[in-house]
Amino acid sequence: MRSCSSGQNVRPPGSINGEVGGTVAFTTTISPTGPELSTIVWKCKRVSEEYVTVIGSGSGVSVPGPGYQGSVSLNRVTGSLELRELTLRDTGVYSVTLTSSTGTTYIEETTLNVYEKISGAKLSELFGALRTVLIAGNSFAILSCEAANGTLITRKWLKDGHPLSPSNRITFHSDNSSVTIDPVHGTDNGQYQCRLTNPVSTDAASYDVIVNYGPEDVVIQGQREMEAGQTMVLTCSASSVPPATFIWTFNGTETSVKAEEYPVANATLGDSGNYICVAANSVTGSVISSAPHLLMVNERSSGSQLGAIIGGMLGAVACVGVAAGTFTYMKKRKTRDSPINQDCQAIVYENTIDLDPPVVYENLSKTSADVSTPTDSENPYRELEFKDHATYSTLNSP
Numbered sequence: 001m002r003s004c005s006s007g008q009n010v011r012p013p014g015s016i017n018g019e020v021g022g023t024v025a026f027t028t029t030i031s032p033t034g035p036e037l038s039t040i041v042w043k044c045k046r047v048s049e050e051y052v053t054v055i056g057s058g059s060g061v062s063v064p065g066p067g068y069q070g071s072v073s074l075n076r077v078t079g080s081l082e083l084r085e086l087t088l089r090d091t092g093v094y095s096v097t098l099t100s101s102t103g104t105t106y107i108e109e110t111t112l113n114v115y116e117k118i119s120g121a122k123l124s125e126l127f128g129a130l131r132t133v134l135i136a137g138n139s140f141a142i143l144s145c146e147a148a149n150g151t152l153i154t155r156k157w158l159k160d161g162h163p164l165s166p167s168n169r170i171t172f173h174s175d176n177s178s179v180t181i182d183p184v185h186g187t188d189n190g191q192y193q194c195r196l197t198n199p200v201s202t203d204a205a206s207y208d209v210i211v212n213y214g215p216e217d218v219v220i221q222g223q224r225e226m227e228a229g230q231t232m233v234l235t236c237s238a239s240s241v242p243p244a245t246f247i248w249t250f251n252g253t254e255t256s257v258k259a260e261e262y263p264v265a266n267a268t269l270g271d272s273g274n275y276i277c278v279a280a281n282s283v284t285g286s287v288i289s290s291a292p293h294l295l296m297v298n299e300r301s302s303g304s305q306l307g308a309i310i311g312g313m314l315g316a317v318a319c320v321g322v323a324a325g326t327f328t329y330m331k332k333r334k335t336r337d338s339p340i341n342q343d344c345q346a347i348v349y350e351n352t353i354d355l356d357p358p359v360v361y362e363n364l365s366k367t368s369a370d371v372s373t374p375t376d377s378e379n380p381y382r383e384l385e386f387k388d389h390a391t392y393s394t395l396n397s398p
Helices: 302-337 380-384 390-396
Strands: 016-019 024-026 039-045 051-058 061-064 072-074 081-083 092-099 105-115 122-125 141-146 154-159 170-172 178-181 190-198 201-209 211-221 225-227 232-241 245-250 261-264 273-280 287-289 293-298
Touching (some): 024 105, 039 072, 051 072, 051 081, 122 190, 141 190, 141 201, 211 273, 211 287, 232 273
Parallel strands (some): 122 201, 225 293
Antiparallel strands (some): 024 081, 039 051, 051 061, 092 105, 141 178, 170 178, 190 201, 211 232, 273 287, 273 293
């Protein structure tokens, strides 16, 4: 807005944006506490039209111009204008002439842009009814982004939340309302989004693109060597849309296994050989085989069987040794503690000083007949004796 009189700007700089059906305010910088302005005149110049009066005020009376009754309000102190129930026709250049009580006149102008709010955004694939599926390398896709309502729309394209950029296969049309992908690849699968904006609103639409491709990268994973009697599983994987179906061959012969996993249970030497996974895509018609997976089944290690035998033998020997040691220990203990085997030699105790007469203490030797055999209650070790005395001869033999 420019000042045509005193050089003082009474309108904030910049244009004003409004939406259809909304309200805008043309404010001024004049203090709302001052006296009323002597005269106020607001005019509008629409595109390709002459200026028309929006509202005028003088001598304390405000008069709306033709077509503005009930849709405008005027502040006679500040000169600010409020315009309601906007239409697209309200877009144009607005000028105001203000005369203060001291006779100073201000003439300024600004621009109002009225936009229709965006709604009904839709992203779709063109010619979708003529092409039911997209096949990688053989098809192209055209995506269109439109809105049921809205003016001065700009569009931004995204794929899986990231900006979509042009390339040798991706082409944007002049107004960005559509994009062509030719040819489509498997990597083009994902969610595409179109964001529509104008100065007063934003809307968005999304579309899921499905490109059929594959199978690709058919690979078998699993052991390549195992022992007889063991169990394991071979797994086949492939990149494919829709998911691939599988058939397994063994040494060139088709098997009954038609799944991702091939179980090898309780393996035998006959399970050794080449395994191949054949992946197929029912939509693309492609059939791809994996590289041969060579599996070797070996006989069980003899070392493990020998170890079991030796371990058993050592265990048995250890048990015999413990038993023999226990018997020997008990025999010696009984022999040492038995009164029958006590030393019967005479024992002489002598004092270190001379006694008169000398005193001599002697143990009198006794024959085995004179020694009584203790009873079971007197000798608790009796219970540990072997009933068969021949056992002692065996244990004492060299």
